[in-house]
Amino acid sequence: MKRTIIPVGPYHPIQEEPEFFQLVVEGERVVDMDVRLSYNHRGIEKLCQDLTYDQIPILLARICGICSASHPMAFCQALEDLCGVEVPIRARYIRSIICEMERLHSHLLWVGLAGHFIGYNTVFMWAWKYREPILDWFERAFGNRNHYENFCLGGCRRDLPEAEVEPLRRLLDDLMPKVEMLTKAVLDDPVLRVRLRGIGVLSKEDARRWCTTGPTARASGLPIDVRANEPYAAYDLVDWKVVTQEEGDVFAKAVVRLLECFESEKIIRQCLDRLEPGPIRAEVREVPAGEGIGHAEAPRGETFHYVCANGTNYPERYKVRAPTYVNLPSFKAQVIGAELADAMLIVAAMDPCYSCTERVAVIEPRRAGVRRLTQQELLQMSWAKTERIRRQG
Amino acid sequence: MGEREEVLRQLEARLRGLCVRFWRRNPKRVYVDVPPEHSLAANCILYEEFRGRLATASGRDTRDRIEVLYHYCLDALNLVVTLRTWGDKPEPEVESVAQLFPGANFIEREIHDLLGIRFRHHPDPRRLILADDWPAGVYPLRRDYPARGGEAARARLVALLTGSPQPVAAALGTAPGAGART
Numbered sequence: 001m002k003r004t005i006i007p008v009g010p011y012h013p014i015q016e017e018p019e020f021f022q023l024v025v026e027g028e029r030v031v032d033m034d035v036r037l038s039y040n041h042r043g044i045e046k047l048c049q050d051l052t053y054d055q056i057p058i059l060l061a062r063i064c065g066i067c068s069a070s071h072p073m074a075f076c077q078a079l080e081d082l083c084g085v086e087v088p089i090r091a092r093y094i095r096s097i098i099c100e101m102e103r104l105h106s107h108l109l110w111v112g113l114a115g116h117f118i119g120y121n122t123v124f125m126w127a128w129k130y131r132e133p134i135l136d137w138f139e140r141a142f143g144n145r146n147h148y149e150n151f152c153l154g155g156c157r158r159d160l161p162e163a164e165v166e167p168l169r170r171l172l173d174d175l176m177p178k179v180e181m182l183t184k185a186v187l188d189d190p191v192l193r194v195r196l197r198g199i200g201v202l203s204k205e206d207a208r209r210w211c212t213t214g215p216t217a218r219a220s221g222l223p224i225d226v227r228a229n230e231p232y233a234a235y236d237l238v239d240w241k242v243v244t245q246e247e248g249d250v251f252a253k254a255v256v257r258l259l260e261c262f263e264s265e266k267i268i269r270q271c272l273d274r275l276e277p278g279p280i281r282a283e284v285r286e287v288p289a290g291e292g293i294g295h296a297e298a299p300r301g302e303t304f305h306y307v308c309a310n311g312t313n314y315p316e317r318y319k320v321r322a323p324t325y326v327n328l329p330s331f332k333a334q335v336i337g338a339e340l341a342d343a344m345l346i347v348a349a350m351d352p353c354y355s356c357t358e359r360v361a362v363i364e365p366r367r368a369g370v371r372r373l374t375q376q377e378l379l380q381m382s383w384a385k386t387e388r389i390r391r392q393g
Numbered sequence: 394m395g396e397r398e399e400v401l402r403q404l405e406a407r408l409r410g411l412c413v414r415f416w417r418r419n420p421k422r423v424y425v426d427v428p429p430e431h432s433l434a435a436n437c438i439l440y441e442e443f444r445g446r447l448a449t450a451s452g453r454d455t456r457d458r459i460e461v462l463y464h465y466c467l468d469a470l471n472l473v474v475t476l477r478t479w480g481d482k483p484e485p486e487v488e489s490v491a492q493l494f495p496g497a498n499f500i501e502r503e504i505h506d507l508l509g510i511r512f513r514h515h516p517d518p519r520r521l522i523l524a525d526d527w528p529a530g531v532y533p534l535r536r537d538y539p540a541r542g543g544e545a546a547r548a549r550l551v552a553l554l555t556g557s558p559q560p561v562a563a564a565l566g567t568a569p570g571a572g573a574r575t
Binding site for chain 2: 036037038041043045046081084208209210211212213223224229230290291293295302304306308317319321325326329332
């Protein structure tokens with residue numbers, strides 16, 4: 001059969017993480033693919049070498065516009081590993097609260113987008129509406145909806161205001177029944193089950209070979225979670241469990257993320273109950289020469305940071321690895337053999353940033369013509385498939 | 394944690410002939426220095442026998458050589474083992490770990506782009522990070538690359554502004570006191 005190369009991307013510059021996919025298709029089947037990154041490389045590792053240890057977390061918060069706590073968290077772990085700092089207990093609880101609130105709003109964002117991609121636009125609007133109060137709470141408590149920047153070497157920059165504790169409990173009281181409703185809607189919907197089961201399967205062995213992390217790995221039966229494996233913040237002080245699924249398909253990835261929302265709620269409530277007044281920052285007088293490694297569990301997987309210090313106020317080398325960097329290459333293992341109408345959904349299930357799908361060109365090499373597919377047309381393909389399944393009942 | 398101790402003892406015994414240093418920095422972090430000729434074997438042992446997960450690799454310019462640090466997480470044991478290997482300048486080379494599993498593919502291409510160390514037998518050694526029109530042989534994370542200011546950066550700016558045919562690579566590499574911080 002004739003092979004067609006479909007370039008997807010590379011980017012829309014107002015979004016983060018532009019990517020370029022090249023899908024080789026035979027008819028509707030994807031038979032090969034290639035991916036390229038770094039169309040918006042910001043040189044953050046190099047910039048870090050010119051910033052002091054107090055300034056770096058502020059920059060790192062800007063690596064991602066959604067999970068802006070996880071990178072500063074990994075930075076703090078790396079530096080605390082290097083300096084051997086003991087973080088005060090109140091700061092540990094606050095760190096956990098922030099990280100879990102972030103996971104909640106990030107997973108809700110994903111649920112909304114996933115709904116949009118399969119043509120469930122009501123889910124999209126509801127999930128994003130439910131997410132809004134979390135961001136508002138962040139603004140009231142820490143001054144910003146997304147870049148809360150509350151982590152620093154040795155603890156937290158700002159205390160959690162006492163006046164925001166009760167509103168947070170009420171927020172969870174309001175939010176969680178809605179998340180439960182969404183979860184049931186996904187788990188019980190026969191159309192969704194048919195639409196999402198068995199596509200984009202990542203086997204357990206492939207998940208290991210491609211070094212995936214986070215929900216992508218956990219949906220394939222790998223129980224990797226930094227929060228459990230190397231407990232930081234307050235994760236060893238509260239009761240929760242790692243959510244895994246065995247199937248490795250898009251449905252399993254959705255289930256992992258939805259069930260994780262409930263674990264996040266459990267963690268936040270326990271942290272709030274145990275929060276006691278006390279110091280929030282340990283004093284760090286100097287950063288000695290040496291090497292430190294820190295990792296943290298972001299909503300999308302493990303963020304991994306390595307720092308090499310030379311005894312000055314600036315790092316000699318700073319290395320950042322975001323979770324999508326290891327999850328995205330595994331797209332190759334998931335998409336080959338899939339239908340073109342599912343390709344977008346399979347990428348979305350890994351929860352990278354979607355900017356790449358803004359503009360698509362279909363090139364048919366044997367003819368001279370180039371056909372352009374817009375994001376809308378790709379979406380239409382996916383929606384049409386859902387509609388077909390629904391009609392067949 | 395007794396299990397971690399036991400695994401670390403096994404690992405140390407297994408890598409004894411291959412590494413020049415086995416350093417337990419603290420109970421959760423181990424650094425192993427492996428000369429380049431044994432790097433592939435050591436990586437293979439960590440990945441296959443100890444079921445390590447390659448979190449990532451870090452490249453580092455230490456003036457005389459380029460170091461590559463492979464960070465393996467042994468998740469169940471709460472342990473990160475870092476294998477450090479290196480290639481000597483001016484033509485640094487190490488054996489590619491992407492031969493063993495595809496998860497190492499991207500990071501090795503990135504380190505090659507940014508630091509200019511060649512990974513021998515890499516299955517797909519194309520450019521990943523740098524733009525396609527970036528001059529060959531210019532590595533932006535090397536110490537001698539002028540990030541900001543300095544005479545070399547000025548020379549580059551002049552070359553760009555005047556449309557001088559002088560290649561960017563030469564403007565970057567030849568100016569004295571290239572403003573890199575040490």
